Amino acid sequence: MSAAVELRQVSKVYGSGPAEVHALRGVDLSVQAGELVAVMGPSGSGKSTLLTIAGTLEEPTSGQVVIDERELAGLSRNELARLRRRAIGYVFQDFNLLPGLTAVENVALPLELDGVRVKAARAAALVMLERLGLAERATRFPDELSGGESQRVAIARAVIGERRLLLADEPTGALDSVSGEAVMRLLRTACRDGVAGVVVTHDAQLASWADRVVFLRDGQVVDQTNPRPGPESLLTPGVKP
Amino acid sequence: MSVRHALLALLSDGPKYGLQLRQEFESRTGEVWPLNVGQVYTTLQRLERDGFVESEGSGGPQNVFTITSAGADELAAWLRTPAEVMPPPRDELVIKVLVATSVPGVDVSELLQVHRRHMVEAMQQYTHIKSDMAEDDVELGLIVDSELFRIEAVVRWIDAADARLKQYPAQPRRTPAPVPRLGRARMGSRR
DSSP: OOOEEEEEEEEEEEOOGGOOEEEEEEEEEETTTEEEEEEEOOOOHHHHHHHHHHHHSSSSSSEEEEEETEEEGGGGGHHHHHHHHEEEEEEOOOOOOOOSSSSSHHHHHHHHHHHHHHHHHHHHHHHHHTTTGGGGGOOOGGGSSOOOHHHHHHHHHHTTTTOEEEEEETTTTTTOOOHHHHHHHHHHHHHTTEEEEEEESSSSHHHTTSSSEEEEETTEEEEEOOOSSSGGGOOOOOOOO | HHHHHHHHHHHHHEEEEEHHHHHHHHHTTTOOOOOOOOHHHHHHHHHHHHSSSSEEEGGGOOOOOEHHHHHHHHHHHHHHSSSOOOOOOHHHHHHHHHHTTTTOOOOOHHHHHHHHHHHHHHHHHHHHHHHHSTTTTTHHHHHHHHHHHHHHHHHHHHHHHHHHHSSSSOOOOSSSSSSHHHHHHHHHHHO
16 A cells, blocks of 8 residues: 655754754655554654654745645646545644634635535535534534543544645644544544544654654654554453462 | 442442442443452452441342441542552553663664664554544543553653753763662562
């Protein structure tokens, strides 16, 4: 199966001369449809840069980015904008919902921007909110929603339509652990439904929801987790009489 | 894990047979702690000897056990007794890292990454249990969370150690550090 997103020897340099910062150095990363990958590293390791480059929000200094078998460098500005609108969903730590729009309007927005008629887009958004258990909050504005609800709305907005790639930057950062877990369950379910997911985080609990954890240090991929035997192996007797 | 007090807790809502106690123990601990039936009867005998339970019946599996008021007091006191602070499993890891800083040719940051990966892999296994279980399986959720938080603490220590060593790389020592002796003492207490 081909990768939904692939980074090949991607490097990113900010500034020049003595002020030069190498945010990424020759990163290779490939994520299949249906797979959730966590990129884990401390602040300054290049996580967010990796995500913005995978999400076409920034261009690499060198290397290639391939989304759905199309190399981004070969796309026109319009094609790139369309790819970004249709194929890629973003989830941020601070939700980034538009405050003047209701939950359902926020979720419908990507479809409307893509030319879907308002009525059809809102209907699709409502279905998505229902799936995330938020139907009764659909007409609320972001400042009337809890943090957990806001992030679920943001996820609904990120996966609506025919998105192929879901990118999340510390998506549970501001949430308590129960709400955070609900968010990770949703991201995992979205990936099971065929989306390729990339979550960047410094948080091991959050990363442990991923199928694979990639470790980033100083702009380089230094290691990744391997699949282990099933969870039954953990449940060994531990009784002391 | 105190089987004694777990059995008292199970008896606190009514008299029960030994086999019934074993089944309830396993289902309440999310079947993570299997218990053999011999262990149940030995523990019940001791509880009876100490006056915390009474039994009625013709002996063996036919006996029905009932908690006494002394048993109820013992249970109430145990629930509020501070839990033993177990020697953290990272102790062995702390020793390895301390030792590694004085072994020539060891890249401590790379070593920390090896351990970080092991820990995150273990966390993935536990999270996998959580994602597969019914969301209302409270017992299993509590057990899995406690393991996840424990391992997460180790990962956070690894991250902190990595940052600290980056800022202040370990210096070669002229005299042997007392670390290995400390290590043996601590590791001995764990086993």
